Structures are given as structure tokens and as C-alpha cells.
Amino acid sequence: MKTHSLLVNMKYINTVCFLGVLLFISCTPKENKLYQSGKVWHYEAEYRSADSLFNYEIQMIPGGLFLLQQKIKWVVTLPDSINANAFLFRSESTTGFKENDSKIWLHPPRTHQFKYITQLAPYPQVQFPLTLGDTINGSINMVSNWGEWNGKSSKYWLILTDKEYSPVYRDTLWVLKGEGVLGKDTASVTHRFSQTQGFISSIYKNNKGEYFEMKLKKIE
Secondary structure, three states: OHHHHHHHHHHHHHHHHHHHHHHHHHHOOOOOOOOOOOOOEEEEEEEEOOOOEEEEEEEEEEEEEEOOEEEEEEEEEEEOOOOOOOEEEEEEEEEEEEEOOOEEEEOOOOOHHHHHHHHHOOOOEEEOOOOOOOEEEEEEEOOOOOHHHOOOEEEEEEEEEEEEEEOOOOEEEEEEEEEEEEOOEEEEEEEEEEOOOEEEEEEEEEOOOOEEEEEEEEEO
């Protein structure tokens, strides 16, 4: 009986170890072709409304895992125009993204004055192979920290409408346009995507007269 129990325990331990190895392998992301760990995407951004104007510096830093997704960290700062070594606002947020052979999908930065407009509009995303006219439809669940939106879901659509050559970025940019809707609130966006540099720019507008744009400065 002792020998039988020992064999059963050994089989159980081996099974657990095997499953653990499989889980580790499945959760270890392979190196991305585009959003690679160790690189930093630097953006300049502007928010405008009827009575406000803010100019931000934004960093996107990929690497690691976040809730079974790949991880990015967004660092958003509002520089002090008087003191170059200071800032008026700074936030860091960690969230997830997906990059594989079939798609790239990112959580955008969502903080300060532009928190709601980037949350409601379609997130930066593309499907491969890139084909003009392709449409992505979906919804976003507003879980918490969204005020009147809490517990509700938005609907969105995003269409790959065009491609254009940019002499600034020396690459072809694919243009995606879309809109998100939740009740009476709407937010539209135009994303531009490069297959070698990622999302180059995003221009947001909503039905409350708010405008937000972020544009790639450099990749380090």
C-alpha cells in the first residue's frame, strides 16, 4: 500500500510539474516584431477644449506580462513652461496590449483631461494582413472609475480607409477611422499606423467639443 501511495504521489507531482511548465511556456511571450521590450516610444500630445489647452509628453514602454496580456507602461507628463526641470502633472499606468501574427491591439493612455475621450473612441488596433476597407466592430465594458459610464458598454467601429506615404516618417502609413458611442456620448478617432514604427498618431474629437492629438516624436 505504501508503494502504491508513493507511486500515486509521484505521478501527481509529475503531472503538476508538467502543467506548470506548459503554463510557463504559454505565458512567456515570444519577441514581438514591432513593440519590443527595451524600446521606448516618445509622443508629443495636445488637448484642447473651449476653455483649456494642455501640452503633454507621453512615453509608451512595452515589456513583460499584464493579466495574461503583454504589458505596456504609459508615462504622461505635463511640463512646466516656466521651469524646464519641473512638471505640473505626471502619471504612470500599467495596462495590456496584444501583438501576434493576426493583430495588434493597444490600450491607449487614459488620464487627466483626455481620460474619457481616449476611452470611448476605438482603441489603436489593426488586423493582418492589412486590407483597405477592413472593418473592426466591438464593445468596451466600463467597469469602474468612469462616473456615469460605470457598468455600461460602448459600441465602436474602426475602418482601414486609406494609406499614404509620410516623408517625415519615411514610411507608408495606414489610416484607420472610427467612432465609439455610449448613450448620448460619441468620440471619433483617426489612427495612423506604420508596419515598422507602430502607431504614429491618433487624433480624437468628441461631441462635447474636446480635441486630443498625440504624435510620435522618436523611438529609442
